Amino acid sequence: MGRQTEMSSTINLLFAVILSFLVSSLYGLTDTIAFNQTLKDGDLLISGEKSFVLGFFAPENSSGRRYVGIWYQRIPEQTVVWVANRDSPVNGTSGILFIDATGNLVIQDKKTNVSVWNTSLSSPVTGIKAYSAQLQDTGNLVLFRDRRSINWQSFDYPTNTLLPFMKFGVDKKTGLNRHLTSWKSPGDPGTGEYEFKMEVNGTPQVFLNRGPVRVWRTGPWSGVGWSGVPEMSRNYIFNLDYTENEDEVTMSYWIRDPSVHSIFVLNESGRVNRLTWQGDDVNKWVGFWSAPKDQCDAYAHCGAFSKCNTFNPGAFECTCLPGFRPNSSREWYLRDGVHGCRRNNTDVCHNREGFLLLSHMKVPDTKMARVNKTIGLKQCEELCLKNCSCTGYASANISAGGMGCITWYDDLIDIKEFTNGGQDIYIRVSASDLVKKSKGLRGKRLIVTMIVPIAAVILMLCCCLVMKIRKGKRLQSKTSLQSEWSSEMGKDVDDTAPADVLMYDLNTIRAATDNFSAANKLGEGGFGSVYKGKLQNEQLVAIKRLSKTSGQGMVEFKNEVTLIARLQHRNLVRLLGCCIQQGEKMLVYEYLPNKSLDSFIFENTSGISLDWKKRFEIILGIARGLLYLHQDSRLKIIHRDLKASNVLLDASMQPKISDFGMARIFGGDQMYANTNRVVGTYGYMSPEYAMEGHFSVKSDVFSFGVMLLEIVSGRKNKNQFNENSLNLIGDVWDFWSEEKALEIVDPSLAESYDGGEVLRCIHVGLLCVQAFPNDRPTMSEVVFMLSNETNLPHPNPPGFIFKHGNTAQCSSSMSAGNQSVNEVSITNMEGR
Numbered sequence: 001m002g003r004q005t006e007m008s009s010t011i012n013l014l015f016a017v018i019l020s021f022l023v024s025s026l027y028g029l030t031d032t033i034a035f036n037q038t039l040k041d042g043d044l045l046i047s048g049e050k051s052f053v054l055g056f057f058a059p060e061n062s063s064g065r066r067y068v069g070i071w072y073q074r075i076p077e078q079t080v081v082w083v084a085n086r087d088s089p090v091n092g093t094s095g096i097l098f099i100d101a102t103g104n105l106v107i108q109d110k111k112t113n114v115s116v117w118n119t120s121l122s123s124p125v126t127g128i129k130a131y132s133a134q135l136q137d138t139g140n141l142v143l144f145r146d147r148r149s150i151n152w153q154s155f156d157y158p159t160n161t162l163l164p165f166m167k168f169g170v171d172k173k174t175g176l177n178r179h180l181t182s183w184k185s186p187g188d189p190g191t192g193e194y195e196f197k198m199e200v201n202g203t204p205q206v207f208l209n210r211g212p213v214r215v216w217r218t219g220p221w222s223g224v225g226w227s228g229v230p231e232m233s234r235n236y237i238f239n240l241d242y243t244e245n246e247d248e249v250t251m252s253y254w255i256r257d258p259s260v261h262s263i264f265v266l267n268e269s270g271r272v273n274r275l276t277w278q279g280d281d282v283n284k285w286v287g288f289w290s291a292p293k294d295q296c297d298a299y300a301h302c303g304a305f306s307k308c309n310t311f312n313p314g315a316f317e318c319t320c321l322p323g324f325r326p327n328s329s330r331e332w333y334l335r336d337g338v339h340g341c342r343r344n345n346t347d348v349c350h351n352r353e354g355f356l357l358l359s360h361m362k363v364p365d366t367k368m369a370r371v372n373k374t375i376g377l378k379q380c381e382e383l384c385l386k387n388c389s390c391t392g393y394a395s396a397n398i399s400a401g402g403m404g405c406i407t408w409y410d411d412l413i414d415i416k417e418f419t420n421g422g423q424d425i426y427i428r429v430s431a432s433d434l435v436k437k438s439k440g441l442r443g444k445r446l447i448v449t450m451i452v453p454i455a456a457v458i459l460m461l462c463c464c465l466v467m468k469i470r471k472g473k474r475l476q477s478k479t480s481l482q483s484e485w486s487s488e489m490g491k492d493v494d495d496t497a498p499a500d501v502l503m504y505d506l507n508t509i510r511a512a513t514d515n516f517s518a519a520n521k522l523g524e525g526g527f528g529s530v531y532k533g534k535l536q537n538e539q540l541v542a543i544k545r546l547s548k549t550s551g552q553g554m555v556e557f558k559n560e561v562t563l564i565a566r567l568q569h570r571n572l573v574r575l576l577g578c579c580i581q582q583g584e585k586m587l588v589y590e591y592l593p594n595k596s597l598d599s600f601i602f603e604n605t606s607g608i609s610l611d612w613k614k615r616f617e618i619i620l621g622i623a624r625g626l627l628y629l630h631q632d633s634r635l636k637i638i639h640r641d642l643k644a645s646n647v648l649l650d651a652s653m654q655p656k657i658s659d660f661g662m663a664r665i666f667g668g669d670q671m672y673a674n675t676n677r678v679v680g681t682y683g684y685m686s687p688e689y690a691m692e693g694h695f696s697v698k699s700d701v702f703s704f705g706v707m708l709l710e711i712v713s714g715r716k717n718k719n720q721f722n723e724n725s726l727n728l729i730g731d732v733w734d735f736w737s738e739e740k741a742l743e744i745v746d747p748s749l750a751e752s753y754d755g756g757e758v759l760r761c762i763h764v765g766l767l768c769v770q771a772f773p774n775d776r777p778t779m780s781e782v783v784f785m786l787s788n789e790t791n792l793p794h795p796n797p798p799g800f801i802f803k804h805g806n807t808a809q810c811s812s813s814m815s816a817g818n819q820s821v822n823e824v825s826i827t828n829m830e831g832r
Helices: 002-027 230-234 329-333 377-386 431-440 443-451 454-471 478-489 506-512 554-565 612-632 687-692 697-713 728-737 755-768 779-787
Strands: 032-034 038-040 044-046 052-057 065-072 080-083 095-099 105-109 114-118 131-135 141-145 149-153 168-171 180-185 188-199 205-210 213-220 238-244 248-255 262-266 272-278 284-291 306-308 318-320 324-326 341-343 354-362 369-376 392-397 403-408 415-417 423-429 502-504 521-525 528-534 540-546 575-579 586-590 636-638 647-649 655-657 664-666 672-674 694-696 801-804 807-810
Touching: 032 095, 052 131, 065 095, 095 131, 168 188, 180 262, 188 262, 284 687, 318 324, 324 329, 354 377, 354 431, 369 377, 369 392, 377 392, 377 403, 377 423, 423 431, 502 506, 502 586, 506 528, 506 540, 506 575, 554 575, 554 586, 612 636, 612 647, 612 655, 612 697, 612 755, 612 779, 636 697, 687 694, 687 697, 694 697, 697 728, 697 755, 697 779, 728 755, 755 779
Parallel strands: 306 415, 502 575
Antiparallel strands: 032 131, 038 095, 044 052, 052 065, 065 080, 095 105, 105 114, 131 141, 141 149, 168 248, 180 188, 188 205, 205 213, 238 248, 262 272, 272 284, 306 318, 324 341, 354 415, 354 423, 369 403, 392 403, 392 423, 521 528, 528 540, 540 586, 575 586, 636 664, 647 655, 672 694, 801 807
16 A cells, blocks of 8 residues: 555656746746756747746737747836847748757748758767857847857847947957847848947947948047047946956946846947936836937048037038148038048148147047057157157046047047047148147137237227226126136137126135135035135125036036026026136026025024025025026026026025036027036936936926925935935825825925925926926926916926836936046956
């Protein structure tokens, strides 16, 4: 009896094992194919953590053609990231995948017994039973022997998608070049006509090609990113690894938050896109970056020895480099720059020639360039100067303070100019062009004074001298201001300062602040320090003194002066004047005794508590000031850095928007603009601005929404409500969705607030921070909704928030904090 029981148990156990194997085979509950197993059409491999799936699929409108591919398991929209037999489909559902006797993975049409694809391994095979193929959680299909040595992997043969951890580039030992090729069409994954591939001739750079034709170029690696992709230095959801050594030149990336899905895709129309999956009610891939994006991205668009920029809409984008003129004046006049430019003076060989600096450039094609990584910029100049064929030079690694040297020995082609980013390049020019340029840098004012009669020059100087004597060292008149402004700014004479702004003498500022004493210091930020001052007429002022290391340069300084002088509104700070003497850059404002809003709502050290009535008045005041900027002023202004620390409070606690250094003017009909230089503060930036550089009035609306929620809650956006929360926006959305929005209200308000008014503010705040700009209201609508009890639309999910299970996740790590954009960095690895 016992023997029968034992035998019965053995049979049952064997049956269970067989059943388990059959279920696994039928339903794809395994990540591995062994040598003696077959994956039929309808079976699936699923990676261990259920991240990716491998199986047969048919694209839409594929007429029954079947392919083996890999796609995401947890994304409802089937997103195929790799295809095996992309050029050899199986007709119908008779396809199988298995490991054959040669150790190759093979796709075979069982109906015809014809193999349509295999891994093409030719090395002798021993121990064939030890071979297996596994789908890993990275999306990599790996062919193993004994689970130790990798014989083949799909990551070495990408199709149109670059996944995290997948290497892109050249293996110098094997000659393998991992690159992307587009699909032929959305219904045909066959090899398309576009190719995105690294080339290592000269210096490594990546090209987008359409067959033999160059379409776009990334530029060489600069130490912080590709020279022609300045957005790479602002990546915030992923890190980049760049490796260049004797074994390989490769790039890969990895996502900081593993719950976020982000990929690079080369699509059928020849665009490289970075896509991030956004779930919840959106449920689609959202594009955050793409290239090429404008006419200046077209390879060699302006021809040789020219640069391209799109700064001035309507103007011709091509400009000859300094020291060069158009090859064909007629074509240049007709806005056809393809013929390029030629030297003004060809005598640039050991005849007192030199170099002119161009900044913020995508440096020229480096296919004919040479690199020396052991010398600095000064030695690089000497090296180029010795060789008459050298046309220019630049630093090979700007992250190391200008280490390494690139020198060019051919036409300089495919140069693009950015407002920010890129790198410096030095162009070889003749001695005569050096002289011309140095004179030109003095501006049109100097040129005019050289050509007018001497008597007129003397008269002008005398007038300026008399004016200076009369005014002393206190204030400057408009004429004096233009002189100071032009000379200190290094600008043209017609690039004038506004007439409404006074120029203060540096000694006057020093006297007013007791030589910038610590006792008069009101605060300090990344821009520098702010001091309280008292002028000789007893007027109190606030003086913003920009530090030498401030990110706000002369352009931003001038921008703030010229903008604020033209704006008059009770909810905008009033600029009295400025000082730009002896290398100093200072702004003189009206003095506001209660400092900034953030000092009251976040870390209240003043002892003055803001009750709800006052907070609501501040919210309305900020909204009206922003409405004035967007709609009611003579100029249409986008602030771009609206946050609590940039809202000042006067003696009666009325809010005044300040800090216009990053603001931009829009034309009357202009709806949006693009920039390669994203400025502002993380946590307040809208998704489309932070990720793509697109900004509009709706970007400011997003920032206002964040600040409104901060005022209601008394919390910074980056602060977590509890250990499961991500940031303020996510917490408010969760509480709102659970109809518990009042739980987010600042506890210091106790019960002394109007619940209906607070809920309306929270509702409006969520409408302002919606992910897509078209969903957000305008500021005129915001003011109306805040001021009236009216039915409000239901908000869509806010920007930067994804939902996974019961936990809010952020599509951007930057939204978890309010740090400056300048703090974002890329992890670079070279020569490891």
